Amino acid sequence: MSETVVRASEADEPLKELKQKIDDEQQQENTKKPSQGLAAFSLLLIILLIAAMAAAVYWLWPQWQSLQQQSAQMQQLQQRVSAQVQQQQNTEQQLLNTLSQQQSAKLGQLELQLAQTEQRLSLALQQALTEQQVQIQALRQQVQTKDSAPPRHWLLAETDYLLQLAAKKVWLEHDFTTAISLLNTAQEKLIKIDDPSLLLVRQAINQDIEQLRQLPTIDLSEVHLQLQQARKLTAQLALKQQHNNAMPQLTKPEGGVKQWRQTLHYYWQQAWSNLFTVRSAVPEDYFSLSKEQQLMLRSSLSQHLLLAELAALEQNETVYLAALEQAISQLGRYFDPANDEVSQLQSQLQQLATVNISKPELKALSSVSQMQQYQQQLEESSL
Known part of the structure; x- marks a missing residue:
């Protein structure tokens, strides 16, 4: 019995070992499945990371290149600006040097001219002193000779x-x-x-x-005073104003249908007068003066009177008459003749235009030459 038990136990040992191997293999397969899943998941994560890095590199690489180009352009621009600034500083320095040289040259010329002027003044002063001393000496001699005369x-x-x-x-x-x-x-x-x-x-x-x-005696002072007073009145003179003379009013005919011709003529004239105003032309219609133009007219009239005044003081009859003629023409054309001041000024200017301010034909005073001849004869007789 014991042998059979031993044999039976020996026969079961291979079965146990096989079972143990099967169990071990199952445990190994069970342990291998989670590790393979983790490996696959890790591989997927690595692939995703590599794809993300590739996408990032694909998207960021052009931007990085553009940033590099912009930085290079900025560096070039900075270099150009610095070069321009340096060139401008050099140009300004050259201009300053040129101006300083010109100023120093001008100062040198001015100093030279000043020295020459001082030298000329000193020479002129010395000559004037010498001439004055000679004149004083001559006067002393004349006084000494005439004291005894x-x-x-x-x-x-x-x-x-x-x-x-x-x-x-x-x-x-x-x-x-x-x-x-x-x-x-x-x-x-x-x-x-x-x-x-x-x-x-x-x-x-x-x-x-x-x-x-x-x-002929000419009172130039009176002419000067009259023209000066006339110039002061130019700011107060009344200018011509443009008036629109209305057309005569037509009376409406009475009679109804019997006087249809007069009624038609009346309405025709009434409609026509609303569109146009027909009247005789007057000089005032050819200009419309603003305030600036009125000021210019007054200033022009004052300038003509001033020119006449200066010509009177210099006795230049041609310029005097021409200036008065222009002043009278401008006064009659642009200023109101109904105003009393305008009419008085116009008559005054016309009266001044009749004054003869020309220089008279003068002859040398014969008494001066006759007196010199007499003194010369006295000196000859005394010798």
């Missing part, structure tokens, strides 16, 4: 001075009244001397006085 020589010297002064009044200032007064004073000096040899000089003085009295 008789009073007759003093009267002759005074007469000569009065004649020279009268000639200056005539030729330089056109003051004939003062010149006549000076000639009369010189005549009185010669009367005090009572020398028959001065008869020719006295006759020449009388001729000069008669010549100056025959000259």
Whole structure:
């Protein structure tokens, strides 16, 4: 029995070992299934990550390249700007250097001109002092010689001075009244001397006085004052205003159908007058003056009067008459003739246009040359 049990146990051992192997294989398969799932899931995750990285690289690579290009362009632009700034700084520096050189050159020229001017002034001052000293010495000699001379020589010297002064009044200032007064004073000096040899000089003085009295006297100061007052009135003068003269009003005919011609004519004229106004043309219709134009007209009239005033002071008759003629024409054309100030100013300008302001034809005073001849004869006789 025991042997059979032992044999039976020996026969079961292979079965146990086979069963144990089957169990082990099943356990290994059970353990392998979850690990294979994890491996597949990990492989899928890796593939997804690689695909995501490839997509990211595909999408971000052009942007990265564009960023690189933009950065390169920005660097180039910065380099250009820095180069332009440097060039501008160099140009400004050159301009500053040029200006400083020009200013230094101008300062040098000015200093040279100033030195030359100072030298010329010093020379002119020295010459003036020398001439003044010579004149003072000559005057001293004349005073010394005339202190011992008789009073007759003093009267002759005074007469000569009065004649020279009268000639200056005539030729330089056109003051004939003062010149006549000076000639009369010189005549009185010669009367005090009572020398028959001065008869020719006295006759020449009388001729000069008669010549100056025959000259027309022109009061240029009065003309100047009148024109100046007229210029002040230009800002207050009334200008012509444009008026629309209405057409005469037509009376509506009465009579109804019997006077149908008059009624038709009335309505025709009424409709026509609403469209157009027919009247005679007047000078005011050809201009419509604004405030600026009115100011320009007043200013133009004032300028014509000012030109006439200056021409009167210079005794330029042509310019004087032309300026007054333009002022009178402008006054009559653009200003209201019914206004009292306008009419008075127009008559005043017409009266001023008749004034003769031309320079008279003057002749040299014969008394001056006659007195010089007499003094020359005295010097020759004294020698």
